[in-house]
Amino acid sequence: MPRKNKLIIAILFLLSIACHNGPQSKKEMEAYLHLPESxxxxxxxxxxxxxxxxxxxxxxxxxxxxxxxxxxxxxxxxxxxxxxxxxxxxxxxxxxxxxxxxxxxxxxxxxxxxxxxxxxxxxxxxxxxxxxxxxxxxxxxxxxxxxxxxxxxxxxxxxxxxxxxxxxxxxxxxxxxxxxxxxxx
Structure with a gap:
């Protein structure tokens, strides 16, 4: 996956977290843990x-x-x-x-x-x-x-x-x- 796409995914994911006040799902947590930028x-x-x-x-x-x-x-x-x-x-x-x-x-x-x-x-x-x-x-x-x-x-x-x-x-x-x-x- 190109670096630009990874960056866009990371930004979208972090924005979704900012807009989501409830507990993170297991899938969300594991996705976050795989981001080197996190x-x-x-x-x-x-x-x-x-x-x-x-x-x-x-x-x-x-x-x-x-x-x-x-x-x-x-x-x-x-x-x-x-x-x-x-x-x-x-x-x-x-x-x-x-x-x-x-x-x-x-x-x-x-x-x-x-x-x-x-x-x-x-x-x-x-x-x-x-x-x-x-x-x-x-x-x-x-x-x-x-x-x-x-x-x-x-x-x-x-x-x-x-x-x-x-x-x-x-x-x-x-x-x-x-x-x-x-x-x-």
């Missing part, structure tokens, strides 16, 4: 894995928020350019373990550590996809806004695939690169 992005690659993290304005994710004091991030996780869940599908035992850890035990998978050493668990996590023909798995993570804006805060991702405890680590300085972070809180 939020800044930070990407880290370690070995086989690539994790891309983006901030999204919480008002477009109705039902995720505990209050107005939360911020939502999206993790796109790929392995060798493929959906890691697809990658493990041939090994049923590893596939089930990965699904369990990535989809259901996320309270143990994602957390933030503040400069004072406090461990902050996400308020909510939600897996948008578990197994399909896309090249990544997508997870929504909700943190308290006051946590993510403090200098010295680090965010950890525990890989369920190879057992490495801190395969990915996002620090506050990485979050500062996300252009929409401050203006949308």
């Amino acid at each position: 939020g800044g992005r930070v990407k880290i690659t370690k070995g086989l894995y690539t994790v891309s993290m983006a901030y999204r304005p919480v008002e477009l994710l109705q039902g995720m928020e505990e209050s107005n004091e939360v911020a939502v991030f999206v993790l796109d996780i790929s392995q060798k350019g493929e959906n890691p869940v697809n990658f493990l599908a041939a090994d049923e035992a590893r596939f089930k373990k990965a699904i369990n850890q990535l989809s259901f035990n996320q309270g143990e998978t994602y957390y933030a550590v503040t400069a004072s050493g406090d461990r902050i668990m996400p308020l909510q996590t939600r897996m948008l996809r578990t197994f399909d023909y896309t090249d990544k798995s997508r997870v929504l993570i909700t943190y308290p806004s006051e946590v993510i804006t403090k200098p010295g805060t680090s965010f950890y991702f525990h890989s369920p695939f190879d057992g490495e405890q801190y395969l990915f680590k996002y620090q506050h300085k990485d979050l500062e690169k996300i252009k929409n972070l401050a203006q949308n809180l």
